[in-house]
Amino acid sequence: MIDFIKGTLIIVGALLMLLAAVGLLRLPDLLTRMHATTKAAALGVILMMLAVAMHFAEVSVAARAFAIIVFIILTAPVAAHVIGRAGYFVGSKLWSGTVKDELRPNYDPLTHELKSGMETQENAKRQPRDADPD
Amino acid sequence: MDHVILISQVIMSLALILVFVRIVRGPSLPDRVVALELFSTTIVGLVAVYTIKTGVASFLDAAIVIALMGFLASIGFARFLERGGPRDD
Numbered sequence: 001m002i003d004f005i006k007g008t009l010i011i012v013g014a015l016l017m018l019l020a021a022v023g024l025l026r027l028p029d030l031l032t033r034m035h036a037t038t039k040a041a042a043l044g045v046i047l048m049m050l051a052v053a054m055h056f057a058e059v060s061v062a063a064r065a066f067a068i069i070v071f072i073i074l075t076a077p078v079a080a081h082v083i084g085r086a087g088y089f090v091g092s093k094l095w096s097g098t099v100k101d102e103l104r105p106n107y108d109p110l111t112h113e114l115k116s117g118m119e120t121q122e123n124a125k126r127q128p129r130d131a132d133p134d
Numbered sequence: 135m136d137h138v139i140l141i142s143q144v145i146m147s148l149a150l151i152l153v154f155v156r157i158v159r160g161p162s163l164p165d166r167v168v169a170l171e172l173f174s175t176t177i178v179g180l181v182a183v184y185t186i187k188t189g190v191a192s193f194l195d196a197a198i199v200i201a202l203m204g205f206l207a208s209i210g211f212a213r214f215l216e217r218g219g220p221r222d223d
Contacts, residue, residue: 003135010142014145014146014183017149017175017176018145018152020149020176021148021153024153025152025153030162033165037168041172041176042175044179045178045201048179052182052194060191071201079171079208083164083168086213090162092165
């Protein structure tokens with residue numbers, strides 16, 4: 001029974017990694033490629049580490065496997081965020097079928113200045129509040 | 135169990151080949167950085183399968199180090215891109 005569960009976890013993890021690789025190869029631009037790789041590959045590694053922990057069934061090995069799982073969960077979104085940000089700033093082209101890019105009209109890539117579209121003279125005035133110290 | 139491990143190794147090798155095609159073809163440097171990160175993640179999976187195959191739990195330490203190196207490499211590449219270093223892609 002435990003062999004069956006282990007085998008299922010390993011095969012599903014490997015298939016998720018293959019899915020991530022196919023997505024990386026087939027999708028049209030940087031952001032969609034990142035969306036394919038980050039989630040699928042992280043889930044694949046998590047399933048495989050679960051299989052390792054079940055295979056050895058010792059505390060020390062299971063602790064290391066869970067350390068890898070926590071590490072992957074912590075680092076995969078951070079790395080994806082950093083690469084996506086850098087790719088946007090460098091100016092990688094978006095897919096031609098992209099519907100909306102909300103950052104484009106409000107952001108100046110030369111000065112890194114970000115606007116909200118609400119910068120009127122009226123909004124720039126300071127509104128005094130009750131909680132302010134006199 | 136041996137067959138399962140062999141099949142999963144074949145599947146992950148195929149994934150590595152596909153990722154390598156993207157590294158060679160990738161139109162810009164950020165695409166290649168994404169592909170390299172997926173490469174390191176797939177190798178972590180291969181090391182996990184190899185750990186099960188051999189029964190030597192010390193290989194997990196290698197998996198931790200590979201995951202760490204992949205993360206730091208992608209962070210470093212992203213810093214390099216944002217600082218605007220010399221590029222040829």
